[in-house]
Amino acid sequence: MPELPEVETVKRGLAPTFEGAKISSVDQNRPDLRFPFPENFSKRLSGHRVTTLSRRSKYLLADIDSGDVLIMHLGMSGSFRIENDVLGETPGEFSHARSKNPKHDHVVFHLQTQENTPARIVYNDPRRFGFMDLIARPKLSDHAYFKDLGLEPLGNDLSGETLAQLFAGRKSPLKAALLNQKLIAGLGNIYVCEALWRTGLSPKRVAGSLATGTGKPKQKANELAAHIRSTLEDAIKAGGSSLKDHTQADGSLGYFQHSFAVYDREGEACRKPECSGTVSRLVQSNRSTFYCPRCQT
DNA sequence: AGTGGGACCTGTCCGC
């Protein structure tokens, strides 16, 4: 599920329950996900309060009043769901948004919310490419997860100018450059395809070609920056994309996948009104790229 | 240094 818009959607979904809540206990149902859990994971969280929930790139961060930051990454298949006392149900019975696959419920945070009601936040991840970690707040930006991360595509740093600088001299295909988290942090396979289509740029084009001169390439860099932003913002507005059975924290579905112009549309008509092309699939860096060879050049 | 490819896992879908 999770590229930047999905992680942002998850953050917004969890915040009302998680922020200000006291963690009464944590069930850690296995020793590792992608990486081992940190030492005393449950112990370092239990009895403490979550102050703020935030996002950096595709990482979800929960500041804990102990001074630790709980790092959560969803990998390819991670999702959270909230379980509440549901009105009209047996008191104490948590029945909201039941897991379809309880054997992949790896972590359960038992909470006492700000409103002093019990709730649980459950992390489910069939492929276990996600992970959690605890890092002291002052050490966060120097930590290996974050120190090499590129700019936030929704922040003020993203512009045609900065894109041109980042891509200058790069011989890799534009697709690979945009997926490189050291340059721009948060884009993934879907939204790179979509942003390139919106801009009319071929994923195969050499990244450095956007950096030269002051005329057309520079203008393309400006357009690309704007389209990256609008693609992500549109997806967040739509509640992210729900592929497979992925849902938002409250169990509802995002619907941006209905707005995909190219992703997973191989063989279908290009959606640009004036274009008669057909969406193609190719493999770059071992990942599928979807694009219209006719209008993306 | 920068790049491409494989590896990590499980689930699902498609063709035989």
Add this chain to the structure above:
DNA sequence: TGCGGACAGGTCCCAC
């Protein structure tokens, strides 16, 4: 219906 292979939203690691 069953089975094998391809493929899936991410990122780390290791050869070139």
